[in-house]
Amino acid sequence: MSDTVRKIDTIEKTLNAYITQDRVSRSLNKGWIKSAYPWVYVSPTSFKINGVDVTGTFAPSTRIKYNDGSIDYGTVASSTFSVNTTVNLIPNTSYSIANATLTDCYYSYDNPPDFPARFTWTPTFSGLTTTGSPIYSGLFSVDHKKIKVLIDINANGGTTAATLSGTYVNNLPITVQYPDVSYATNTVGANYGTAIINSLGLFAPAWTAYNGHVYLSGQYWI
Numbered sequence: 001m002s003d004t005v006r007k008i009d010t011i012e013k014t015l016n017a018y019i020t021q022d023r024v025s026r027s028l029n030k031g032w033i034k035s036a037y038p039w040v041y042v043s044p045t046s047f048k049i050n051g052v053d054v055t056g057t058f059a060p061s062t063r064i065k066y067n068d069g070s071i072d073y074g075t076v077a078s079s080t081f082s083v084n085t086t087v088n089l090i091p092n093t094s095y096s097i098a099n100a101t102l103t104d105c106y107y108s109y110d111n112p113p114d115f116p117a118r119f120t121w122t123p124t125f126s127g128l129t130t131t132g133s134p135i136y137s138g139l140f141s142v143d144h145k146k147i148k149v150l151i152d153i154n155a156n157g158g159t160t161a162a163t164l165s166g167t168y169v170n171n172l173p174i175t176v177q178y179p180d181v182s183y184a185t186n187t188v189g190a191n192y193g194t195a196i197i198n199s200l201g202l203f204a205p206a207w208t209a210y211n212g213h214v215y216l217s218g219q220y221w222i
Contacts, residue, residue, distance in 0.1 A: 124171045
């Protein structure tokens with residue numbers, strides 16, 4: 001093979017690699033709108049856009065994607081303007097904004113194929129009676145302005161017990177605007193009934209001391 005043929009072959013391979021990379025990028029960015037302005041780190045759950053009022057762009061439940069060293073995602077909780085626009089995200093334990101330069105910044109009102117189906121967070125309780133060292137884990141998803149939550153209370157060798165109107169999750173991912181209903185079951189499928197989700201949090205139905213998993217679920221509007 002001559003040097004000219006080798007060079008052409010190398011160029012073709014490089015070009016094909018760029019084409020493939022571009023197709024992947026286009027596929028991943030389907031449904032996303034590239035931000036016209038740079039984003040600047042403020043905190044692990046907020047960023048700012050300097051000098052312009054784009055609060056209308058970043059309404060609650062808007063989905064975002066950015067690169068702070070890796071691709072991260074989030075959902076807007078609120079945005080405010082005073083000299084700069086500050087965008088606050090719904091806190092979660094799946095992603096947080098690193099104190100770094102933010103690149104590849106996108107937002108969406110759609111359902112992009114790469115957007116996570118759910119986020120994790122760690123619920124905390126008021127009025128839950130426990131023995132031992134229970135483990136609490138939570139998942140939530142955002143569908144426009146509707147939040148769905150699922151909570152696993154793992155007795156972890158101890159027990160947990162709840163009282164109606166007295167036991168509730170006090171740190172929902174974002175404050176409830178319109179009350180709705182919560183549900184609870186246990187490991188063997190026993191249904192503890194229903195309670196309510198309101199501005200205080202997600203209330204639990206009552207159950208007596210139980211040494212397995214209890215699952216709380218519900219949805220509400222923001």
